Amino acid sequence: MYTEKVMDHFENPRNVGELSNADGIGQVGNPTCGDIMKIFIKVDGDGGERISDIKFKTFGCGAAIATSSMVTELVKGKTIDEALSISNKTVAEALDGLPPQKMHCSNLAADALHTAIKDYKDKKYAE
Amino acid sequence: MRRVYLDHSATTPVCPEVAEEMYKYITGNYGNPTSVHYYGRQVRNAVEEAREKVAASIGANAKEIVFTSGGTESDNMAVHGIVYTNKNKGNHIITSAVEHHAVLNMVQALEKEGFDITVLPVDQYGMVNPEDVRNAITGNTILVSIMHANNEIGTIQPVEEISKITREHGIPFHIDAVQSFGKIPVNVDDLGADLLTISGHKVYAPKGIGALYVRKGTRWKQTLFHGGAQERLRRAGTENVPGIIAMGKACELAVADLQEESDHLRKLRDAVIEKVLNKIEHVRLTGHPAERIPGHASFCFEFIEGESMLLSLDMKGIAASSGSACTSGSLEPSHVLLATGIPHEVAHGSIRTSFGKDNTLDDVEYFVETMQSIVERLRSMSPIDQDFDSTCASCKEGKSCHA
Numbered sequence: 001m002y003t004e005k006v007m008d009h010f011e012n013p014r015n016v017g018e019l020s021n022a023d024g025i026g027q028v029g030n031p032t033c034g035d036i037m038k039i040f041i042k043v044d045g046d047g048g049e050r051i052s053d054i055k056f057k058t059f060g061c062g063a064a065i066a067t068s069s070m071v072t073e074l075v076k077g078k079t080i081d082e083a084l085s086i087s088n089k090t091v092a093e094a095l096d097g098l099p100p101q102k103m104h105c106s107n108l109a110a111d112a113l114h115t116a117i118k119d120y121k122d123k124k125y126a127e
Numbered sequence: 128m129r130r131v132y133l134d135h136s137a138t139t140p141v142c143p144e145v146a147e148e149m150y151k152y153i154t155g156n157y158g159n160p161t162s163v164h165y166y167g168r169q170v171r172n173a174v175e176e177a178r179e180k181v182a183a184s185i186g187a188n189a190k191e192i193v194f195t196s197g198g199t200e201s202d203n204m205a206v207h208g209i210v211y212t213n214k215n216k217g218n219h220i221i222t223s224a225v226e227h228h229a230v231l232n233m234v235q236a237l238e239k240e241g242f243d244i245t246v247l248p249v250d251q252y253g254m255v256n257p258e259d260v261r262n263a264i265t266g267n268t269i270l271v272s273i274m275h276a277n278n279e280i281g282t283i284q285p286v287e288e289i290s291k292i293t294r295e296h297g298i299p300f301h302i303d304a305v306q307s308f309g310k311i312p313v314n315v316d317d318l319g320a321d322l323l324t325i326s327g328h329k330v331y332a333p334k335g336i337g338a339l340y341v342r343k344g345t346r347w348k349q350t351l352f353h354g355g356a357q358e359r360l361r362r363a364g365t366e367n368v369p370g371i372i373a374m375g376k377a378c379e380l381a382v383a384d385l386q387e388e389s390d391h392l393r394k395l396r397d398a399v400i401e402k403v404l405n406k407i408e409h410v411r412l413t414g415h416p417a418e419r420i421p422g423h424a425s426f427c428f429e430f431i432e433g434e435s436m437l438l439s440l441d442m443k444g445i446a447a448s449s450g451s452a453c454t455s456g457s458l459e460p461s462h463v464l465l466a467t468g469i470p471h472e473v474a475h476g477s478i479r480t481s482f483g484k485d486n487t488l489d490d491v492e493y494f495v496e497t498m499q500s501i502v503e504r505l506r507s508m509s510p511i512d513q514d515f516d517s518t519c520a521s522c523k524e525g526k527s528c529h530a
Contacts, residue, residue: 002438007438010435010438011442013508016507016508027510030472031471031472031475031511031515032470032471032472033452033471034432034451034452034453034460034471034472034475035432036510036511037510038510057508057509057510058508058509058510059430059431059432059509059510059511060432060435060453061432061433061434061435061451061453062434062435062438062453063453064432064435065435065508102453106453
């Protein structure tokens, strides 16, 4: 039911964990729905804003874990603008697709990323 | 890779004696039992012998057995048949919140047709209170349908007590015994069943064969199939002869091996429950701690999700199942777990192990060891723990969520 890429990211997830000095944190979903994704980003301001480090923690099914892992891989080192262009669909495509029933409930990693970027921007703006 | 099958409540392997008996009716004895000629007669006799064996295994008379395609068909035929045959007497059906979908979705369909449905609640162990059955009965009640043992949590229902109540009121009582048959004694008189469902593939026969017991004198007609006069007008369609032969043999063996099998399964069940609860933190046993079928151990592992656990187990060669939303094919976790009062977020972390005759204590060890490292890994990746404040505020999928 899952592609090899999904299984690879589920079995060997990239960038699992938390960033204690995160510049932005984004969380979507809730435990009642069965999926929570939490993304931590570190933004390097020199020479344009780049995501210099990213980590995730996820509660959810195989697809939820794989999409979280994939999104961190896709945006690490990218500029904020580049990261904002990544959608849930981009993540699913990078994994060679997800089963149809997983497209909505478990494919929220890009949303978590966008929420983390918003958090970063809000904090920066507040300064 | 080592492979360990712990999903016998889903299905069982066909045992060699059953396969051997059945094989003759796939390759050699191919006649249609309705035919008058030699080929037909030869098969007819075998079908009737199988019916005797199935009947004997549940303390019934052969004439009270109808062969079906399995548990779902038997459940559907039982409920629909009773309701349609007795609708001049009333329109009220009583069932429970933890029934299999084959009963629950059937009664929901009947509700749309105008029948009144009472779905009884269960306690924290998934058990129906017989007094609730008594209190739900009205002058219009024409059927009570309660399962013997639950597939997801293993709880054995007090069907003997419920049948005393239905008898007092003269209401037909259907028992879905798919999960209990072959594991604990199932005798239609002792249980007080008017109709009873069993399935072949849960007891080492192949998929696609089941039986419905209908007590002699029960006002029941087959109302779903329209066709030939097979099964004495109770199930149209050419008989699944190889399946019937296999079912006969499997039932014969199930009864002969019952004591040995249930002792063996109980030992494995008790071992896995004891080890999981002792070695892993934040785990709950689901279903009744004592009144549960042998070989069935179901849990909820908190802070992690069922499908992730199943995938991880599968990578280590272990086959189990879960009632999480991701595995139920809907956005909701198992209706059974929710009915026992387990919160949504915990129900997502359910894992069921169900043992069979070929499993060993070594399999239990392997499962528990593997599960320990899986739980540790998934929890290290999970943003939630016992301190997590779960609110729906940040959830984008709120519209599809009924919590």
